[in-house]
Amino acid sequence: MPTPYAYFQGKIVPLSEAKIGVMTHAFNYGTAVFEGIRGNWNEEDQTVYLFRMREHFERLQQSAKILMLQMHDSVDRLCEIAVELVERSGFTEDVYLRPMVYLSSEQLGVRLHNLESDTLIFLTPFPAYLPEVARCHTSTWRRVQDTGIPPRAKVTGIYVNSALAKTEANANGFDEAIMLNENGHVSEGSGENIFIVRNGRLITPTPADNVLEGITAKSVIELARNELGIELVEREIDRTELYIADEVFMTGTAAHLTPVVEIDRRLIGDGRPGPITQKLSQLYYDCIRGKNEKYRAWCTPARIR
Numbered sequence: 481m482p483t484p485y486a487y488f489q490g491k492i493v494p495l496s497e498a499k500i501g502v503m504t505h506a507f508n509y510g511t512a513v514f515e516g517i518r519g520n521w522n523e524e525d526q527t528v529y530l531f532r533m534r535e536h537f538e539r540l541q542q543s544a545k546i547l548m549l550q551m552h553d554s555v556d557r558l559c560e561i562a563v564e565l566v567e568r569s570g571f572t573e574d575v576y577l578r579p580m581v582y583l584s585s586e587q588l589g590v591r592l593h594n595l596e597s598d599t600l601i602f603l604t605p606f607p608a609y610l611p612e613v614a615r616c617h618t619s620t621w622r623r624v625q626d627t628g629i630p631p632r633a634k635v636t637g638i639y640v641n642s643a644l645a646k647t648e649a650n651a652n653g654f655d656e657a658i659m660l661n662e663n664g665h666v667s668e669g670s671g672e673n674i675f676i677v678r679n680g681r682l683i684t685p686t687p688a689d690n691v692l693e694g695i696t697a698k699s700v701i702e703l704a705r706n707e708l709g710i711e712l713v714e715r716e717i718d719r720t721e722l723y724i725a726d727e728v729f730m731t732g733t734a735a736h737l738t739p740v741v742e743i744d745r746r747l748i749g750d751g752r753p754g755p756i757t758q759k760l761s762q763l764y765y766d767c768i769r770g771k772n773e774k775y776r777a778w779c780t781p782a783r784i785r
């Protein structure tokens with residue numbers, strides 16, 4: 481029987497033993513940064529492939545730096561621990577790892593300084609996050625900006641902004657929200673980056689549009705350039721440009737590459753995933769399960785015995 485393990489307070493323990501107290505600073509004030517890493521099950525190889533794990537731990541380091549949180553483990557060490565967690569837990573399905581650096585002192589007072597931090601990692605089975613194709617709406621909630629809580633850092637507290645948008649979208653009958661920034665330009669989904677295709681060109685908002693610099697997005701951009709000869713254009717996108725785009729899709733560790741077929745009750749293209757989205761999707765899904773030799777370096781194997 482698979483049993484989930486966690487890395488907590490410097491030790492690998494069963495997940496059921498990884499508990500924090502109610503006075504923990506991060507629980508009270510959202511003072512933590514985190515990551516999501518996919519482990520993709522490959523039945524043939526009896527292996528879970530961790531997708532671009534190093535990049536995720538490097539982004540965790542950057543997020544911690546922005547919040548001035550101390551990280552006690554190196555990226556190399558965290559990579560080793562992650563593989564060990566997946567192998568020990570023994571799941572033969574897709575899993576999701578959640579690394580977090582959090583202020584662990586059981587002490588009140590709003591600040592980031594003079595407090596202890598801990599790094600934890602837990603994992604859980606994690607199937608598809610969005611439907612095969614998504615119907616979206618434009619959120620009434622604006623994306624947080626660098627002058628408030630920096631969206632470039634994956635801060636737990638920021639996700640209240642995302643949760644407000646996601647719940648509003650679901651309550652209105654949509655699968656996902658598209659958030660605009662304070663300037664009214666397209667920013668991203670509640671947990672995904674967004675791309676449009678117009679006249680054969682791939683377009684995505686710039687990092688200055690208040691997006692998380694996505695690792696799935698970076699991978700898809702590389703695939704588009706190397707395999708399809710399509711260069712990326714980074715620029716501001718208006719809400720109405722989404723409506724007339726030929727294709728729209730979202731990318732994220734949880735969401736993978738999800739075609740968007742409807743926005744604000746307007747069909748995108750003919751309401752089905754377009755040709756570029758389909759080609760990128762095929763390439764992406766092969767890569768994440770270690771089935772594309774050329775991109776094998778993106779995958780770290782964890783063998784399940």
Ligand code: PMP
Binds near residue numbers: 732
């Ligand atoms: N934007 C937000 C707000 C997210 O939470 C995520 C998921 N981490 C992404 C974009 C996509 O980033 P990545 O592809 O690195 O998972």
